[in-house]
Amino acid sequence: MSRDQQSFVSSERSPVWSPLQVGAYADYLALLSATNPVVAVEDILARDGELLLTQASLLDQKSIVRLKNKMLARPLADSIRIEKTITAGDLLQHLLDTIRSTEYFQSLAERKHPLSSLEPVCAMLSDLPLVQQFLTVMAAQMNDLYHRTLCVSLWSLYIAQEMRLPAHDSGEIFLAALTHDVGMLHLNPQILHKPDELTADDWQHVQSHVDISTKILRDIPGVSPAIVTAVTEHHERCDGTGYPFAKVESELSIPGQILAVADAIVGIYFNRFKAQGRRWREVIPVLEMNRAAYLYRSCDIVTTMILRSELPLPNLVSGSGVPEFAERMLQQNLHLQNWFTQLRECLTSVGYTHGDRKLHALQNVVLHIATTFKGSLLFKEDLRESLESMASEEADSISKVVADASLVQQEMAFHLQRLSRMMQMYISSGEGKDPKITQRLQDGFTKISGYIGSSTNTPQS
Missing domain, CATH: 1.10.3210.10 (Hypothetical protein af1432)
Structure with a gap:
C-alpha cells in the first residue's frame, strides 16, 4: 500500500484478524483455480473438527461456499497447493x-x-x-x-x-x-x-x-x-x-x-x-x-x-493552456490557505495540556505543515505575481519554478486531506480523554469537511 493511504489510527482498535478465518483470500483462490488449479493437499477441517473439504479437492467457487463463515483448524494457505506458482x-x-x-x-x-x-x-x-x-x-x-x-x-x-x-x-x-x-x-x-x-x-x-x-x-x-x-x-x-x-x-x-x-x-x-x-x-x-x-x-x-538518471522534466502545459493553468493555481492556493487556517484554529484552540498522546500527534502534524510550507515557494509574493501575469496574458510555457510549485501545491493538498482524515478518525474512535475537547473538534471538523475532496489539484487517495 502506498503513502497516499496514510492516516492516524490506534493500533488497539485495528480490526481483529486471524489466519484461520476464511475471507477474501479464499475467493481469490477460487477465481485463480479456473485457470491455474488450486487443490487441497490435506483434509480441510473447521476448528470444531467438521470436515469441510477432503484432500485433493479442487478449490473452486462451489467448494469455497463450504468454507464461508468458518474458522479453520489450520490456515487455508498451509492446506492448499497452486499448480503453477511464481518461481x-x-x-x-x-x-x-x-x-x-x-x-x-x-x-x-x-x-x-x-x-x-x-x-x-x-x-x-x-x-x-x-x-x-x-x-x-x-x-x-x-x-x-x-x-x-x-x-x-x-x-x-x-x-x-x-x-x-x-x-x-x-x-x-x-x-x-x-x-x-x-x-x-x-x-x-x-x-x-x-x-x-x-x-x-x-x-x-x-x-x-x-x-x-x-x-x-x-x-x-x-x-x-x-x-x-x-x-x-x-x-x-x-x-x-x-x-x-x-x-x-x-x-x-x-x-x-x-x-x-x-x-x-x-x-x-x-x-x-x-x-x-x-x-x-x-x-x-x-x-x-x-x-x-x-x-x-x-x-x-x-x-x-x-x-x-538524467531524465528531463516534461513540459506540463504550454501555449493557450498556460493562463488557465495559472488561474487554477491561484484559486487553489487560496483554497488551501483557508483550509489550513480552519484546521490550525480547530486543533490549537484546545491547548496543549490535555495529556492525550493521539491528540498531540494531530497537533504535531499541524506544526509540521506550518513549518514545511512556510519556507516553501508556494505562497511567495514573486510566485503570486508570476502566476497573475501568466493568467492575464498567454505564455509559451510555464517555468520550472512554477512547475515545482504545482507539485508542492498538490503535496499540501495531500497533507491537509490526510490531517483532516486523521482528525475524523480520532473523533470517531471515541478514545478522546476529554469529551468537551472531542465535541469542540467535532464542531470544527464540520466546518472543515467541505474542503475535503473539493480541491481540483488534490491527488486521489
Whole structure:
C-alpha cells in the first residue's frame, strides 16, 4: 500500500484478524483455480473438527461456499497447493520486464545497478513456498498491486545497495518489500475498490493490512524477525505521524525506513504522476517537502538516484493552456490557505495540556505543515505575481519554478486531506480523554469537511 493511504489510527482498535478465518483470500483462490488449479493437499477441517473439504479437492467457487463463515483448524494457505506458482526465475523475469518498460529503472540499471544484481535476491524466493503462493495470487487477482510491489522491491534493493549495506541485509530488505502488502489479499475488495470517499471505518480496515501482513509473515518458516519488523514499520514515519504504533525515528529500524520511503515514492508516482504522463524526476520536490517524515539519508539517496538518471522534466502545459493553468493555481492556493487556517484554529484552540498522546500527534502534524510550507515557494509574493501575469496574458510555457510549485501545491493538498482524515478518525474512535475537547473538534471538523475532496489539484487517495 502506498503513502497516499496514510492516516492516524490506534493500533488497539485495528480490526481483529486471524489466519484461520476464511475471507477474501479464499475467493481469490477460487477465481485463480479456473485457470491455474488450486487443490487441497490435506483434509480441510473447521476448528470444531467438521470436515469441510477432503484432500485433493479442487478449490473452486462451489467448494469455497463450504468454507464461508468458518474458522479453520489450520490456515487455508498451509492446506492448499497452486499448480503453477511464481518461481525465482519468474520473479526475475517480471523484474527485468519492469525495468525494461520503465524509462527511469532502465536508465538506473545502465548507470549503476546491473541486472545481474537481481539474481541472488530472486533466488531467495525458492526457499519460501508460501511467499510464492501469495505472489501468484496477487499477480493473478490484484495485478496492479503486484506491479507496484515489484517497483517497491526494486527501489528498496537499490536504496539498500546505495547505502552499502551487507548483501544479506539488502536481500532481507528486498524480501520485506516483496511481502509488505500480502495483507491486502485478505481485505474486503468492496472497500478497496469503493468509488466513494472512504469512511473512517473503511480507512481503519485498509490500514489493518499492516497487522495482517505481520501476522502472516511471523508464521512463515525462513522469514527472519528483521523482515517482519520492516513490514510492520512500512507505514511508520520518523516524525511520529505514521501507523500502526505512531513510532518516532529512534524507535524505527533502518530496513523499515528504507521500505517506508520506497513504498511512499512508488505511491506518489503511481497515484499522481503516471496517469498524467509525468516522470520520476517530479517526485523530488514532493520528497523534499516530507523530509521530516523519512530517514534523511534515504531521502538524499533517492534524490541522487533520480538525478543520476538524467531524465528531463516534461513540459506540463504550454501555449493557450498556460493562463488557465495559472488561474487554477491561484484559486487553489487560496483554497488551501483557508483550509489550513480552519484546521490550525480547530486543533490549537484546545491547548496543549490535555495529556492525550493521539491528540498531540494531530497537533504535531499541524506544526509540521506550518513549518514545511512556510519556507516553501508556494505562497511567495514573486510566485503570486508570476502566476497573475501568466493568467492575464498567454505564455509559451510555464517555468520550472512554477512547475515545482504545482507539485508542492498538490503535496499540501495531500497533507491537509490526510490531517483532516486523521482528525475524523480520532473523533470517531471515541478514545478522546476529554469529551468537551472531542465535541469542540467535532464542531470544527464540520466546518472543515467541505474542503475535503473539493480541491481540483488534490491527488486521489
